[in-house]
Amino acid sequence: MSKAPNAELPKSVDPTRLAEQNTTLEGVIPLEGLVRFGEAVPGLQDGSECRVKLSFYQDSERRRVVSGELSAPVILECQRCMNDMQVTLTSSFDLGLVMNDEQAQRLPKTLEPFLFEDFTADLWSMVEDELLLVLPPFPLHERDECPAKEDLEALEPSKVPSEPEVKKREDNPFSVLAGFKTTKH
Numbered sequence: 001m002s003k004a005p006n007a008e009l010p011k012s013v014d015p016t017r018l019a020e021q022n023t024t025l026e027g028v029i030p031l032e033g034l035v036r037f038g039e040a041v042p043g044l045q046d047g048s049e050c051r052v053k054l055s056f057y058q059d060s061e062r063r064r065v066v067s068g069e070l071s072a073p074v075i076l077e078c079q080r081c082m083n084d085m086q087v088t089l090t091s092s093f094d095l096g097l098v099m100n101d102e103q104a105q106r107l108p109k110t111l112e113p114f115l116f117e118d119f120t121a122d123l124w125s126m127v128e129d130e131l132l133l134v135l136p137p138f139p140l141h142e143r144d145e146c147p148a149k150e151d152l153e154a155l156e157p158s159k160v161p162s163e164p165e166v167k168k169r170e171d172n173p174f175s176v177l178a179g180f181k182t183t184k185h
Helices: 015-020 035-040 101-105 123-134 149-155 175-182
Strands: 024-030 049-058 064-077 084-098 112-115
Touching: 015 049, 015 064, 015 084, 024 123, 035 123, 049 123, 064 123, 084 101, 084 123, 101 112
Parallel strands: 084 112
Antiparallel strands: 024 049, 049 064, 064 084
């Protein structure tokens, strides 16, 4: 079972069945439907969507796993110039599908747990969690593209100053102690 790349992903699925059938889902999630993410991002364009590809399978240990890729265009506020900047958030992730904390503790370190109940997993919540994890804590324009470039250059010149000359050995305050070491009493 595979969805068309432009179809909306379902909110909930049975991940156990999808993993047993080696299913890949592709589609979009409207960003306005992700409430927590909308509160964390200062601007979303009308109709913006997160493109998602989720592959459900069982690994060699028969653990249920979902591997995902996502990308979402968002508007963030540059922390240097305080202007809006267009960014595409991307993520690749591998999650172990678990039904309780005991199963989560048995997962290898390469898999993050995703808890689901009653054979139903909320895909939108899964994607929203991943988007929140990839949000940069301090979004910044590239240095050369930032409108505050002139101010930045005045405060932090991009050219690295030449390194100060290494002090001569005579200027070393511990050089006096070196003489005590060689002098016999």
